[in-house]
Amino acid sequence: MLHVNSISKTYHSKPALNDISLTVQHGESIGIIGESGSGKSTLGKIILGLDKPDQGEVHFRGNNLHTLNGKALKKLRRQLQIVFQDSAGSLNPKLPVWKSVVEPLENYPDVIPSFLKEVRHNRKKMAEVLFQKVGLSPELLERYPHQLSGGQKQRIAVARGITLEPDLLVCDEPTSSLDVSVQAQVLNLLKKLQKDLNLSFLFISHDIAAVQFMCERIVVLKEGLAVDSFLTEDLFSQSRHPYTKLLVEMSMEQENKIEENQHFYT
Amino acid sequence: MIENKTTATSENNLLVVENLSVTVRNSREKLIRNLHFSIPQGEIFGLVGESGSGKSLTATVILGMLSKSLEVTSGSVKLGQSEITSLSERELRNIRGKEIAYLSQNYQSFFTPFIKVGKQFIEIIRCHTDMSRKEARKVAIHWLNKVHLPAERVFNSFSDELSGGQLQRAAIASAIMFRPKLIIADEPTTALDVLTGERILDLLSELKEELNCSILLISHDLKHIINRTRTVGVMYGGRIVEIGKTSAVLANPIHPYTDLLLQSRLRLNKHIQHELPTMLGEPGLIAEEGCPFSKRCPSVRESCSNKVPMSSLGTHHSAACHLVKAEREERYVTR
Numbered sequence A: 001m002l003h004v005n006s007i008s009k010t011y012h013s014k015p016a017l018n019d020i021s022l023t024v025q026h027g028e029s030i031g032i033i034g035e036s037g038s039g040k041s042t043l044g045k046i047i048l049g050l051d052k053p054d055q056g057e058v059h060f061r062g063n064n065l066h067t068l069n070g071k072a073l074k075k076l077r078r079q080l081q082i083v084f085q086d087s088a089g090s091l092n093p094k095l096p097v098w099k100s101v102v103e104p105l106e107n108y109p110d111v112i113p114s115f116l117k118e119v120r121h122n123r124k125k126m127a128e129v130l131f132q133k134v135g136l137s138p139e140l141l142e143r144y145p146h147q148l149s150g151g152q153k154q155r156i157a158v159a160r161g162i163t164l165e166p167d168l169l170v171c172d173e174p175t176s177s178l179d180v181s182v183q184a185q186v187l188n189l190l191k192k193l194q195k196d197l198n199l200s201f202l203f204i205s206h207d208i209a210a211v212q213f214m215c216e217r218i219v220v221l222k223e224g225l226a227v228d229s230f231l232t233e234d235l236f237s238q239s240r241h242p243y244t245k246l247l248v249e250m251s252m253e254q255e256n257k258i259e260e261n262q263h264f265y266t
Numbered sequence B: 001m002i003e004n005k006t007t008a009t010s011e012n013n014l015l016v017v018e019n020l021s022v023t024v025r026n027s028r029e030k031l032i033r034n035l036h037f038s039i040p041q042g043e044i045f046g047l048v049g050e051s052g053s054g055k056s057l058t059a060t061v062i063l064g065m066l067s068k069s070l071e072v073t074s075g076s077v078k079l080g081q082s083e084i085t086s087l088s089e090r091e092l093r094n095i096r097g098k099e100i101a102y103l104s105q106n107y108q109s110f111f112t113p114f115i116k117v118g119k120q121f122i123e124i125i126r127c128h129t130d131m132s133r134k135e136a137r138k139v140a141i142h143w144l145n146k147v148h149l150p151a152e153r154v155f156n157s158f159s160d161e162l163s164g165g166q167l168q169r170a171a172i173a174s175a176i177m178f179r180p181k182l183i184i185a186d187e188p189t190t191a192l193d194v195l196t197g198e199r200i201l202d203l204l205s206e207l208k209e210e211l212n213c214s215i216l217l218i219s220h221d222l223k224h225i226i227n228r229t230r231t232v233g234v235m236y237g238g239r240i241v242e243i244g245k246t247s248a249v250l251a252n253p254i255h256p257y258t259d260l261l262l263q264s265r266l267r268l269n270k271h272i273q274h275e276l277p278t279m280l281g282e283p284g285l286i287a288e289e290g291c292p293f294s295k296r297c298p299s300v301r302e303s304c305s306n307k308v309p310m311s312s313l314g315t316h317h318s319a320a321c322h323l324v325k326a327e328r329e330e331r332y333v334t335r
């Protein structure tokens, strides 16, 4: 469904992405991990057509995303949605949040997502359903972004991302500011949506545990290069790239430290 | 109310929050209720809790930056000898940035767009000191290096040219460079991978040693809270429901919310899970009467609809839950 063909991107003569290729099948979820500044968000933006690669191309359902324009592009865009890393900045500060959540529907009046069929005549009801899906209380519908906590805003961004029932959802750190219990809920939700709606995911995260739970395949970026790419079940395999091993080790180490603490004091 | 002994009686407390409550002005909705905690000099205090439970709001009160639509209805916040809630805006401005460094959860909007990051650093430095531009530039580069950034490049960039984690680290650098007495770090590692996140926390720990300052670490990342803090407070529905020495709380979480929180930690797993365990009920569901967690608590009983005071379990640990009493009796019997 999505083919990323050998793309490179350089900012001020510093390469941010270097010859990246990647395929996403229908209903598949791919995780992108890598250290801060390794090019994850840049890749996400290029795949959404929000930025142009210097080299290479991105094909979505057979169309080159960076040469399309006008109506054709708009039609394609509907199928591609993003939950931004900067959840606060992606919401309009002057709108009550429920309006932001259903706003994508205004641009596509003909689209009625399957899970909103029963309430399709009422925008606010739609927002309510979406709020419920991400575990937000209806009391928050009328709030403005500045009246919400970090985690509440992030869930609003997730709700907005699924409003149009896209084919591919790019999630850039969608759960990083959620507490663990809400995070578990949102991840379960995303996984369920993926199954129910046959969504594809590009799941960008620095949390390996979250990526392991969400994704079938994992790509590891380091300084703009894809240094490793593998099926999630092979995460612990000996043949992993040393950098992947390091990330896994670090996470295990933190975890072991906790367990040591726990045993020490009980 | 039984005071928390670990935190309230110590002589060398830098920050003391007592009976703090915050309310929305027009609706009278209570957002924070009767908060008690304190941070001794040179210690890291952790604050965890549900999204929306009032952690950032608590930080805002300590900074004297509460939104106009909200109001402190009771309590006090003391930093050293100063009572924050009664300071003027000018006095507050002096404290902020210099004595208290705030690493906001909202780091994305920390820098103004269209002005280079370096220029903003120089302005901040010159606003608090009488350094020349050249000296200020040196200081800025020094601190950008400290947070493991390519200093020169970041200095010459606009904020939208930096990645999420780079921005977060630049914001951290600008906050800590005045050698504050208190650092409030609100989710300082959300945009950082494991390696970079650990390095930033190492840096904060080093600073703490070097300056003997205190740190209020607000984080969803239980790994950081557990491995880095000495004392921890767990918030639910605007209240601290459990507080104590981190090791004691971890070894024996009394409040069911704390217990469930610790259990729902996401871990790397040898076998992949199909569904993550979640807590009962909707997030943010808060009971008005009695225990705020009673609508979601697996151990709820009749007495939970009555007021639940904080009671202590040993000198270093207390919780606002009826289970404390049962736990105490059990200990007594088994002894």
Ligand SMILES: Nc1ncnc2c1ncn2[C@@H]1O[C@H](COP(=O)(O)OP(=O)(O)OP(=O)(O)O)[C@@H](O)[C@H]1O
Pocket: A011, A012, A016, A034, A035, A036, A037, A038, A039, A040, A041, A042, A043, A085, A206, B160, B161, B162, B163, B164, B165, B166, B191, B192, B193
């Ligand atoms: N518009 C831009 N102009 C110049 N440089 C940029 C721009 N956008 C990104 N960069 C640089 O490209 C590199 C990759 O950035 P990107 O945002 O893709 O990183 P990331 O992997 O998402 O990192 P993080 O985990 O910190 O969000 C970084 O070094 C960043 O500074």
Ligand SMILES: Nc1ncnc2c1ncn2[C@@H]1O[C@H](COP(=O)(O)OP(=O)(O)OP(=O)(O)O)[C@@H](O)[C@H]1O
Pocket: A146, A147, A148, A149, A150, A151, A152, A177, A179, B024, B031, B049, B050, B051, B052, B053, B054, B055, B056, B057, B058, B067, B069, B070, B105
């Ligand atoms: N100006 C405001 N008006 C009304 N309610 C507000 C306002 N600011 C915050 N709130 C509410 O107060 C509660 C506490 O918010 P706070 O930002 O402290 O949460 P938090 O514990 O930091 O959560 P998170 O972990 O998601 O950042 C939230 O329910 C939020 O919606």
Ligand code: SF4
Pocket: B255, B256, B257, B291, B292, B293, B294, B295, B297, B298, B299, B300, B301, B304, B308, B320, B321, B322, B323
């Ligand atoms: S007081 Fe009751 S409802 Fe509240 S946490 Fe304890 S057992 Fe559960």
Ligand SMILES: [Mg+2]
Pocket: A040, A041, A042, A085, A172, B163, B164, B165
């Ligand atoms: Mg990014």
Ligand SMILES: [Mg+2]
Pocket: A149, A150, A151, B055, B056, B057, B105, B186
């Ligand atoms: Mg917060």
